[in-house]
Amino acid sequence: MGLFKKSKLEKELTAFIIENKERFYRIAYSYVGNQEDALDIVQDAIHKALIRISTLENQVGLRSWFYKIVVNTSLDHLRKYKRVSVVDDTVMEVLANGREDEYHHLDLQEAINHLPDKYRTIIILRYFEDMKIEEVAKIMDENVNTIKTRLYRALKILKVELDEDPTIEEEVKHGKKF
Secondary structure, eight states: OOTTOOOHHHHHHHHHHHHHHHHHHHHHHHHHOSHHHHHHHHHHHHHHHHHHGGGOOOGGGHHHHHHHHHHHHHHHHHHHHOOOOOOOHHHHHHHHTTOHHHHHHHHHHHHHHHSOHHHHHHHIIIIISOOOHHHHHHHHTOOHHHHHHHHHHHHHHHHHHTTTOHHHHHHHHTTOOO
8 A cells, every 4th residue: 555546536536637627727717818827727726636635525526526626726816816817819819810709709708707706606607617506506605596696696797798788698598608
C-alpha cells in the first residue's frame, strides 16, 4: 500500500473530470472571459477537489460537488482580482471579421456578465450546462424555490437589459449555446 494508491472515489473523480473537462472550462470561461484565467480556475478546482475528496461521502454527489467547486473557485477568482472580464483574442478576431450574428451573442454574454453572481450562476448552470433546477439548487446550497425565483428575476433582468429582444429571449429559454 503505497502513498500513491488511489481510492475508488479518486478514480471516479479523475474519470469524471476527464470526461467533462470542456464543460468545466466553459463554466470558468463564462465568469472570467479569458483562456488563461479559465484554465487556472479549472486547475485550482481540480486541486481543491483532490485535496477534499475524503469529504465526499459517495460518488452519487460527485457531479454536484465538483460543479460547486468550479463555480466557487470562479467566484473567488473574480473577488480576488475584482476586474471586468477582458475580451480575448479569439473574440476579437470574430469581431474584426464583422460577422454580424456574433454581435448578437456578444450582447447576451455581456448582459449575463453584468448579472449579480447569484443570478449569473443560475443562468449558466441551467441553460448552458442543461442542469435541472434541483441540481442547480444543490450546487448553490439553496432551496429549489429560491432558485426558481432567482431564475425568473435573472431572466427579467436579461430581458430588460437586452431591450426585450424576442429572439434572445427565445434562445435563452431554449438553452441555445453560444
